[in-house]
Structure formats: C-alpha cells, structure tokens
Amino acid sequence: MLGALNNRQIEHVLSSLIVGRIGCHANNRTYVVPITYAYDGTHIYGHTMEGLKIDMMRKNPFVCFQVDDIDNMSNWRSIIAWGKFEELTTPEQREEGMQILMDKVMPFMTGETTIRNSLFDSPQRTIDAMQGVVYRIKLTEKTGRYEKT
Numbered sequence: 001m002l003g004a005l006n007n008r009q010i011e012h013v014l015s016s017l018i019v020g021r022i023g024c025h026a027n028n029r030t031y032v033v034p035i036t037y038a039y040d041g042t043h044i045y046g047h048t049m050e051g052l053k054i055d056m057m058r059k060n061p062f063v064c065f066q067v068d069d070i071d072n073m074s075n076w077r078s079i080i081a082w083g084k085f086e087e088l089t090t091p092e093q094r095e096e097g098m099q100i101l102m103d104k105v106m107p108f109m110t111g112e113t114t115i116r117n118s119l120f121d122s123p124q125r126t127i128d129a130m131q132g133v134v135y136r137i138k139l140t141e142k143t144g145r146y147e148k149t
Helices: 007-017 052-059 091-108 111-118 123-130
Strands: 002-004 018-027 029-036 043-048 062-072 075-088 135-149
Touching: 007 062, 007 075, 007 135, 018 052, 029 043, 029 052, 043 075, 043 091, 052 075, 062 123, 062 135, 075 091, 091 135
Parallel strands: none
Antiparallel strands: 002 135, 018 029, 018 062, 043 135, 062 075, 075 135
16 A cells, blocks of 8 residues: 655654665755654755765755655655755764754664764864865755555
8 A cells, every 4th residue: 555644653753763865956956865863753864074965055045855764665655845945064063963862863763883883982173073064955835655565
C-alpha cells in the first residue's frame, strides 16, 4: 500500500532520524548533499566547514531537505521539506545550535572509533567544532509518502 503521511507522522520521521539531504541551488547549479542533523520541531540544525553547500545557501537561502526511513524496498517512509537557511553567527546562537545538534547525535555515537573521534571528547575538539559553520533551516512546508506491505 502506498500513501501520504499525515503531519504527526511527518514530525515523527523528522524527529527520529539524524541523517538527511539538503538540496540547494545557486548560479544555475543544483547540489544535493547528506548531512547529520537535529530537528527541534521548527528548524533543522547542522554544522559543517566552509564549502560549496554553504556558499550556495548563502547565495540562495531557499533549500529543500529530504530524509528516508527505509526498512526494505516495500516498507519505507520519505519526507521532503522546504525551508530557509540561516547561518548562526553570534556565540550564543552557535552554542545553542551545537548543543541541540550534539544532544541528538551523541546517543548514536556508540562505536569505539566514533566515541574516540567525536566532536566533544576534548576541549580542543569542542573549540575546533565551533570554528565551523553552525546553521539552521526553518522548515516552511513538508510532505511525506510511504509504502507498507
């Protein structure tokens, strides 16, 4: 059975996952890239270093965000959302954004290598992480589909 997800189901999928894809467009070029994210019910939070994704979102802040929750080819849920990129620039905004992101992501960092190499395992790594770009995307429209056997 194929169908559309309702708002509650869409919110559940967005809240339960940590990897999604941002689609951005600038200078007649479209770019889709996976990110680790946290969703607070309004915004998608992310952290990255300077690069093509940030350059494009600064030029055109209107983006698409997509996630999949796939059990198998006959049992899946997929969300597409649209929103606006906002770079968090003040120390307070950056710290809050990083805290939201790490509160969501850290429970999934369970392997020996991910724990040893996690963002916040030393004060220096915390400082290094804060030197990247902290951002959020305010979601303004969401849609979802599913297949279930």
